[in-house]
Amino acid sequence: MGDPSNYIRKRESRAENGQTRDLSYPPLPSALVVACYDNHAHLEIADGDDPLDYLEQLDMASSVGIRGIVQVGGDLETSRWSAEMASREPRMLAAVAIHPNEAPAYEAAGTLDEAIAEIDELAARPRVRAVGETGLDYFRTDEAGRPAQHRSFEAHIEIAKKHDLAMQIHDREAHDEVIETLLRVGAPERTVFHCFSGDAEMARLCADNGWYLSFAGNITFKNATNLREALETIPRDRILVETDAPFLTPLPHRGRPNSPYLIPVTLRFMADHLGTDVAMLAAQITSNTELVYGSWDAEPVSQGGSPWDAAIDPSELA
Numbered sequence: 625m626g627d628p629s630n631y632i633r634k635r636e637s638r639a640e641n642g643q644t645r646d647l648s649y650p651p652l653p654s655a656l657v658v659a660c661y662d663n664h665a666h667l668e669i670a671d672g673d674d675p676l677d678y679l680e681q682l683d684m685a686s687s688v689g690i691r692g693i694v695q696v697g698g699d700l701e702t703s704r705w706s707a708e709m710a711s712r713e714p715r716m717l718a719a720v721a722i723h724p725n726e727a728p729a730y731e732a733a734g735t736l737d738e739a740i741a742e743i744d745e746l747a748a749r750p751r752v753r754a755v756g757e758t759g760l761d762y763f764r765t766d767e768a769g770r771p772a773q774h775r776s777f778e779a780h781i782e783i784a785k786k787h788d789l790a791m792q793i794h795d796r797e798a799h800d801e802v803i804e805t806l807l808r809v810g811a812p813e814r815t816v817f818h819c820f821s822g823d824a825e826m827a828r829l830c831a832d833n834g835w836y837l838s839f840a841g842n843i844t845f846k847n848a849t850n851l852r853e854a855l856e857t858i859p860r861d862r863i864l865v866e867t868d869a870p871f872l873t874p875l876p877h878r879g880r881p882n883s884p885y886l887i888p889v890t891l892r893f894m895a896d897h898l899g900t901d902v903a904m905l906a907a908q909i910t911s912n913t914e915l916v917y918g919s920w921d922a923e924p925v926s927q928g929g930s931p932w933d934a935a936i937d938p939s940e941l942a
């Protein structure tokens with residue numbers, strides 16, 4: 625079992641609709657023959673009865689052919705953690721941002737500008753290769769919080785451009801507004817719709833603009849016809865795959881803790897749906913992923929082991 629000090633967040637054990645979840649990890653799938661990546665995961669969040677820590681999760685992912693992950697932050701604490709971990713773990717690159725659902729709280733506290741300034745500093749650190757997740761969320765944030773979201777989103781776009789980093793977009797029920805913002809202010813060169821949630825028409829528009837679509841485990845869900853149609857619609861060179869671990873676990877394990885080692889389940893589903901070979905799709909996505917984030921080996925880790933080994937207080941990581 626994982627060392628409980630190796631997390632900084634804990635996921636609720638109940639599903640949102642009040643139903644009980646199966647809190648055990650799904651079994652290891654068979655290994656991919658051609659390696660692939662998970663371009664969006666949150667390994668700082670403990671989940672399940674017996675949470676696996678980041679190292680156990682990375683080792684399991686390695687054992688099934690997942691070469692690396694992008695560890696994504698959503699507030700200052702998790703962004704600091706992500707940058708720090710990536711500087712110590714060769715299989716991790718980091719993304720840093722204030723999540724659109726966190727922006728209103730920083731704004732209310734009068735600290736949004738300060739927080740964005742720190743994200744700008746973190747973005748300059750080695751092995752931080754993306755700004756994210758940023759964007760707009762009209763599902764969880766009501767009218768009153770939206771001006772802060774918009775301001776934060778535009779500031780994050782500027783940070784991504786300034787540092788020539790990729791950008792990972794969180795778009796929930798705000799498709800038109802996200803696209804309008806990107807077209808108006810100009811999207812970073814490498815822009816990824818994390819957990820793409822639009823339809824085929826939106827997918828085409830994104831691909832036409834040179835943006836990437838990252839598919840998560842929910843593409844396997846029965847009602848996700850829009851995502852499967854989106855996948856079919858876009859050129860293969862726009863496709864990425866992610867877990868969004870510990871969330872969005874693919875069928876047949878829906879509701880259980882998710883982890884980067886489950887990428888093969890989603891990838892096989894996607895290949896099957898496209899009627900293509902898994903190895904071919906994995907090779908294509910690997911190439912796409914490296915074009916977006918650069919190589920995991922391009923910048924060496926600066927120090928070994930976990931920041932916890934050095935007895936660093938995670939809240940002081942910066």
Ligand SMILES: [Zn+2]
Binds near residue numbers: 664666696757868
């Ligand atoms: Zn996420």
